[in-house]
Amino acid sequence: MDLEHLRELGQQLRVDAVRAADAAGSGHPTSSMSAADLMAVLLARHLRYDFGDPAHPGNDHLIFSKGHASPLLYALFKAAGAVGDDELLTFRQQGSRLEGHPTPRLPWVDVATGSLGQGLPVGAGLALAGKRLDRLPYRTWVLCGDSELAEGSMWEAFEYAGHEGLDQLTAIVDVNRLGQRGPTRHEWDLDAYAARIRAFGWHTVEVDGHDPAAVDAAYTEARETTGRPTAVIARTVKGQGVSAVRDREGAHGKPLPDAAEAVAELGGRRDLLVDVQPPPEVRAPEHPRADLALPVYEPGDEVATRDAYGQALAALGTARGDVVALDGEVSDSTRAKFFAEEHPERFIECYIAEQQLVATATGVQARGWTPYVSTFGAFLTRAHDFLRMAAVSGAKLAVAGSHAGVAIGEDGPSQMGLEDLAMFRSVHESTVLHPCDANQTARLVSAVCDRPGISYLRTSRDAFPVLYGPDEPFAVGGSRVLRSSGEDRVTLAGAGVTVHEALIAADRLAEEGIAARVIDCYSVKPVDADTLHRAAEDTGRIVTVEDHRPEGGLGDAVLEAFADGRPVPRVVRLAVRTMPDSATAAQQLAAAGIDAEAIVAAARRLVSATG
Incomplete structure (x- = not known):
């Protein structure tokens, strides 16, 4: 396509973005119009x-x-012949694939975007997959806005991609000067952006974003x-081509005041079709499989569940060539180091950048790999928005959070994941597991390998202590x-460390003549409602x-099992309600009121109060 046709294609993309937003009565046409020439050149000359x-x-x-800028993306798909004009005009309507922000409901969209600051980090993950895992020549192109360069996650991505030398990655920064409510921090100072990005090891090119030859x-x-x-x-102008909204x-975020007048000013409708260059004929890597031999632990032995996680993950990596492990520079603590030692070619170090950690995994899984992500449970809270958007993308991620709860002891509250179960339970269609022993952990590491979602x-x-035999499913x-x-007469329901405390409590209660049922609720979401219902019918009382x-944790999960209208048992919920300080693990459990002594006292009061 020659330069004149490239200019015409850019105008067509603007027109179609205006028309789509006008049909919807909402959307972001002006943000689309600034990047139209950038995308016209990419589609016609460089995308394969x-x-x-x-x-x-x-x-x-x-x-x-x-x-x-989804109207521009959908206009691009129309120019490629993938979307018809009738569908273009269903933008933002219920049931349409053309949602307000892109999602993988469209087969040409890898991941959902719209929460700013996420596309480049995920793009770095895709580029890393191409360079290190797939070892294929595909390129990753990411259209970024200048406003989102205020997001710290963008700079995590710039540094990560620069460190990894991801030469298959190109960030196209649409510097249109205006954000949602007014000018951006650096407006049209391209040198300011370039200096910052070069500092992270990138090559930079500054261009007039409305000059197709320069963009090419x-x-x-x-x-x-x-x-x-x-x-x-690229220096661009928001609303380019229409005087009523130009700069x-x-x-921002509104249809144009007079779409028909704007289309006329842009030169009217066009129906150019682009013969997009085909990709090279390459083969995807094969992922060999073998029988899985999980580690075996003997009942009575004392093993940390983080050790079992790392050892089981290494075994899973031996059995499955598609499994990849990612860690945030704490693999010696999370025990992902066991995988790194056995499968270094499939271990990805993301350093202490938890947003980039989850984003890299999201990009990697979009290429068909099966990522396991690990860091301290407390630090995963920084990546909540990335996990939320991964769910919107329909991504499949296995995430392990270690060092959770007051039981970590002397490190104190900054290191204690005390909100992680609630955070992950809130993610759409997530699975939340909290094992209490090594064999259980190993089995659950394997169980989530092919499970959809987060x-x-x-x-x-x-x-x-190991409670279960190695063959127990x-x-x-x-x-x-x-x-x-x-x-x-009472049910004690725990998970993780509190299962062991509940067992001690049950033995002490038995000495007082109070028989207590103990349930290991290792699956917090979905919770085993049937077992809880039977316990409620049999005992009438539950201590979580x-x-x-x-x-948002186990107590809420247990109560939700009775939210279907059936009779609700008497429930006492023990949880960490204090602000911990530094102390031993045993002292922490006691101070928080979740040790065996506290469980005995709660069960005793509950039984006494209800006869």
Whole structure:
């Protein structure tokens, strides 16, 4: 396509963005109009993609980090012949694939975007997969907005990609000067952006984003640059082409005031179709499989569940060539180091950048790999928005949070994950598991490997007695009844460390003549409602005990099992309601009121109060 047709294609993309937003009565046409020329040149000259085969292993990847510019993306798909004009005008309507911000409901969209600051981090993950895992020549192109460069996650991505030398990655920064409510921090100071990005090891090219020849040359330079990623920093104008909104404040996120007049000013409708260059004929890597030999632990031995996680993950990596482990520079503590030692080619170090850690895993899984992500449970809270968006993307991630709860002891509250169960339970269609022993942990590491959605496995720092044999199965959604009799008067429900405290409490209660049932609720979401219902019918009383804040954790999960209208048992919830300080693990459990003594006291009061 020659330069004149490139200009016409840019105008067509603007027109279609205006029309789509006008049909919807909402959207972001002005943000789309600024980047139209950038995307016209990319589609016609540089993108290599088979729209008839979105799973082609040689396809480039295009991510709109500025996901609010979705009208431009959909106009691009129309120009490629993938979307018809009738569908374009269903933008933002119920049931349409063309949502307000892109999601993988469209087969050409790898991941959902729209929460700013996420597209480039995920793009770095895709580029890393191409360079280190797939070892294929596809490129990853990410359209970024200048406003989102205020997000710290963008700079995690810039540093990570620069450190990894991801020369298959190109960030296209649409510097249109205006954010949502007014000017951006650096407005049109391209040198300010370039200096910052170069500091992270990137090659940069500054261009007029409305000059197709200059943009074409910049993309060519990006493709020819080796050893480091490239940022094309483009000066553009928001609302370009329509005088009523061009470089005007107050036009963000709104349809144009007169769409018909705007279309006329842009030269009217066009129906150019782009013959997008095909990807190279390459083969996706094969992932060998072998029989899984999980580690075996003897009942009575004391083993930390984090040790079992690392050893089981290493074994899973031996059995499955698609398994990848990622860690946030704490692999010696999370025990992901065992995987790194046995499978260094599939271990990805993300350093202490938890947003980039989750984003990298999201990008890697989009290429068909199976990532396991690990760091301290407390630090995962920083990545909550990335986990939330991974769920919107339909991503499959296994996440392990170690060193959770007051049981970590002397490190104190800054290191104690006390909100992690609530955070992960709130994620759409997530799985939340909290094992109490090594064999259980190993089985659950394997169980989440092929489970869809976001799975969370909470592990502990200290060693605890092994309760279960190595051949005992553990299903997601299950539980284990560890003490039970026909005389049970109260049920003690715990998970992780509190299972061991509940067993001690049950023995002490038995000495007082109070029979207590003990349930290991290792599956917090989905919780084993049937077992809880039977316990409620048999005992009428439940004490939940968790090394977690009372909001959103095991206690809430147990109560939700009775939210279907059936009679609710008498429930006492023990949880961490204090602000911990530094102390031993035993002292922490006692101070928080979740140790065996506290459980005995709660059960005793509950039984006495109800007869």
